[in-house]
Amino acid sequence: MRNFDEETITEAVLERVGQARDPRMKQISEALVRHLHGFIREVRPSQAEWEQGIRFLTGTGHMCDDKRQEFILLSDVLGVSMLVDAINHGAAAGATESTVLGPFYVEAAPEKALGANISDGIDGEPLIVTGSVSSLDGKAIAGATIDVWHSDGDGYYDVQQLEETGGLTMRARFRSDANGKFYFWTIRPAAYPIPHDGPVGKMLDAQGRHPWRPAHVHFMISASGYQQLVTHIFADGDQYLDSDVVFGVKDSLIRMFAARPAGVAPDGRILDAPFHHLNYDFGLTPA
Amino acid sequence: MRNFDEETITEAVLERVGQARDPRMKQISEALVRHLHGFIREVRPSQAEWEQGIRFLTGTGHMCDDKRQEFILLSDVLGVSMLVDAINHGAAAGATESTVLGPFYVEAAPEKALGANISDGIDGEPLIVTGSVSSLDGKAIAGATIDVWHSDGDGYYDVQQLEETGGLTMRARFRSDANGKFYFWTIRPAAYPIPHDGPVGKMLDAQGRHPWRPAHVHFMISASGYQQLVTHIFADGDQYLDSDVVFGVKDSLIRMFAARPAGVAPDGRILDAPFHHLNYDFGLTPA
Numbered sequence: 097m098r099n100f101d102e103e104t105i106t107e108a109v110l111e112r113v114g115q116a117r118d119p120r121m122k123q124i125s126e127a128l129v130r131h132l133h134g135f136i137r138e139v140r141p142s143q144a145e146w147e148q149g150i151r152f153l154t155g156t157g158h159m160c161d162d163k164r165q166e167f168i169l170l171s172d173v174l175g176v177s178m179l180v181d182a183i184n185h186g187a188a189a190g191a192t193e194s195t196v197l198g199p200f201y202v203e204a205a206p207e208k209a210l211g212a213n214i215s216d217g218i219d220g221e222p223l224i225v226t227g228s229v230s231s232l233d234g235k236a237i238a239g240a241t242i243d244v245w246h247s248d249g250d251g252y253y254d255v256q257q258l259e260e261t262g263g264l265t266m267r268a269r270f271r272s273d274a275n276g277k278f279y280f281w282t283i284r285p286a287a288y289p290i291p292h293d294g295p296v297g298k299m300l301d302a303q304g305r306h307p308w309r310p311a312h313v314h315f316m317i318s319a320s321g322y323q324q325l326v327t328h329i330f331a332d333g334d335q336y337l338d339s340d341v342v343f344g345v346k347d348s349l350i351r352m353f354a355a356r357p358a359g360v361a362p363d364g365r366i367l368d369a370p371f372h373h374l375n376y377d378f379g380l381t382p383a
Numbered sequence: 384m385r386n387f388d389e390e391t392i393t394e395a396v397l398e399r400v401g402q403a404r405d406p407r408m409k410q411i412s413e414a415l416v417r418h419l420h421g422f423i424r425e426v427r428p429s430q431a432e433w434e435q436g437i438r439f440l441t442g443t444g445h446m447c448d449d450k451r452q453e454f455i456l457l458s459d460v461l462g463v464s465m466l467v468d469a470i471n472h473g474a475a476a477g478a479t480e481s482t483v484l485g486p487f488y489v490e491a492a493p494e495k496a497l498g499a500n501i502s503d504g505i506d507g508e509p510l511i512v513t514g515s516v517s518s519l520d521g522k523a524i525a526g527a528t529i530d531v532w533h534s535d536g537d538g539y540y541d542v543q544q545l546e547e548t549g550g551l552t553m554r555a556r557f558r559s560d561a562n563g564k565f566y567f568w569t570i571r572p573a574a575y576p577i578p579h580d581g582p583v584g585k586m587l588d589a590q591g592r593h594p595w596r597p598a599h600v601h602f603m604i605s606a607s608g609y610q611q612l613v614t615h616i617f618a619d620g621d622q623y624l625d626s627d628v629v630f631g632v633k634d635s636l637i638r639m640f641a642a643r644p645a646g647v648a649p650d651g652r653i654l655d656a657p658f659h660h661l662n663y664d665f666g667l668t669p670a
Contacts, residue, residue: 097625098632100462102469108630109462115591124426125590129461131422136466138414145411146458146467153454157444167440171433174416175387175396179423180433182389303412304402338384343395345385 106133152295159294163255165199169296172196172342173305185323190232191381194327195344198314199291200253205243208268211363213281216265220249220283222371223353226362228276229317229378236276237380240319243269244280246312251288272319279363284353284372287311287336300341307341310334311353313374322380329376351376393420439582446581450542452486456583459483459629460592468613477519478668481614482631485601486578487540492530495555498650500568503552507536507570509658510640513649515563516604516665523563524667527606530556531567533599538575559606566650571640571659574598574623587628594628597621598640600661609667616663638663 097108106129113125141149159166171177177196185194208214229240245267247253254265266285272278289307292300300307312328330337330345331353337345353372361367362375384395393416400412428436446453458464464483472481495501516527532554534540541552553572559565576594579587587594599615617624617632618640624632640659648654649662 097630099634100465100469100630102466105462105466105469105630112592112630113590116589117591118589121589124428124432127422127425131418131425132461132463133466134421135414135418136463136470138418139411140470141411141467143467143471146464150452150454150458153440154444154447154452157441157447157454160441160444165437165441167437167444171437174419175392176419176423177433178387179389179392179420180428180430182387182392183423183427184430302403302405302408303400304404305399340385343384343387343392343399347386 102137106130109133152299155295163258164291164294166291166294166296168197168199169290169294170299172198172344173290173296173300175343178343181326188232188381190234190379192325192327192376192378193346193348194325195346195349196328196342197316197326198328198342200245200255201243201314201316202245202255202264202267205245205264205267205269208270208280210270210273210278211280212268212270214244214266214268215281215283216261216263218248218261218265218283222367222369223282223284223374224279224361224363224371225282225313225374225376226277226279227376227378229272229278229319229380230276231322232379232381236272236274237319237322238272238274238276240272240276240317240322240380241269242272242278243267243314243316243318244282245314246282246285247288249283249286251286256291285311285313285331287331287334290341305341306339308336309340309342310336310345315376315378317378317380319380321383323383325378325380329374389424393417396420439586442582450545451578451581453578453581453583455484455486456577456581457586459485459631460577460583460587462630465630472610475519475668477521477666479612479614479663479665480633480635481612482633482636483629484603484613485615485629487532487542488530488601488603489532489542489551489554492532492551492554492556495557495567497557497560497565498567499555499557501531501553501555502535502568502570503548503550505535505548505552505570509654509656510569510571510661511566511648511650511658512569512600512661512663513564513566514663514665516559516565516606516667517563518609519666519668523559523561524606524609525559525561525563527559527563527604527609527667528556529559529565530554530601530603530605531569532601533569533572534575536570536573538573543578572598572600572618574618574621577628592628593626595623596627596629597623597632602663602665604665604667606667608670610670612665612667614665616661618661 116122
């Protein structure tokens, strides 16, 4: 096979990648070649534009380390993450809807006791989060693992400011109690721009887009016999609910982060200052 | 905009990227979203496969440094580089055909005098390369810049073995003489596998493909008033001419690396050992 032109090159590459032993690898490779060549044939990049594309991908890779995942950001802002989420998570009645994982999940979040304050002294408005985990028919799920993480009141995650925070904070892992309930204290997160000092931020700017996400708390909930749920709960009234840069908002995931006066909190504690209260009851789909 | 499903997400992202101020940025962004979402909708990746894709791109980025360009390799083995080349370089009569740049070009190659030996003591079979640079109507182009680079007899480039070679070698920049001619000595390059110890190598293996390229010498030729030419000259008879992993071979770019007995070489030198001779007369397209 030689002398390929603009049309024959695609068949040649398809023939080559079609040698894959694994049928799924063959399917993905062939689809990738067809769609990628279709894109190139449509936009007809100059040699300089191709080089710019190579530099963009290289720069995106170089921004990635154990605390920053620029390719996940890219997937998020191009709507790919939400598309993959939609493909994999149909919404059964009673099941909490899913949304993107985002780039700030950390596997080794510390396990804490129910009621713990996970803000570790970071400044902010107190927030108590309460909720429950149950099956689609409403049966409480005891011992579910509930991973939570969120930003501070300025919109930054712990991993973006490890020198200041001194370690992981505003993230923890809890277990639901015998009645499927959980609760913990933290500080109210704020809306924030995704990290936009890298290639993805430059792309957003060139596309005339803002980099903001509405305020939210991340949840990853796992329980034996159920599908893992990855989602957020968004703050009602946030100005970015309709223009989330990663297309992650669903109405069913919006709740009031309700302002409460000083006094008795839902867990019986007495607060001498105002606080906020977020409650969400999660429904898990059987595995 | 909220509550996107598998179908509505694409329109939402198109609306967002359609805000780009620059019309070319808008066009490329919209085409990217359509083709990328089309790919995702066709292969329906699981969450785990999406993560594998993110890891693949991240690993590809991490392999890139100032001596290794894994994203160019990826573009090459998926036929994208040759497709972009075909889009940008029509073949005017008398013009030498182009092929891929490849990942081993170095901008700062040393300028050398015609007749120099650029192998700098690297072991190998002596090869004299002769040729000329002319316009489409056969007029000699004097003072053209001729960048050349190639592998050694084991298939490795200087930049892959800098500890052993001690610097740049088997690459140089020449100027054509008053008659448009050039010539230099080096060693015969060999067929070689592209670097396949990274993510691209793993992908090739999973696709059931070998990583080999037929033996060749790279040329980049520039002259005022003419389009820059990026091409290779391939060794006739090489076993990989029909299965070049980057789809770069064109019949017009194949020449004998002709075996010659000891004796008088084309530049008048007398050799006491056999050598090889490659000649190619290049034609440049007006700018």
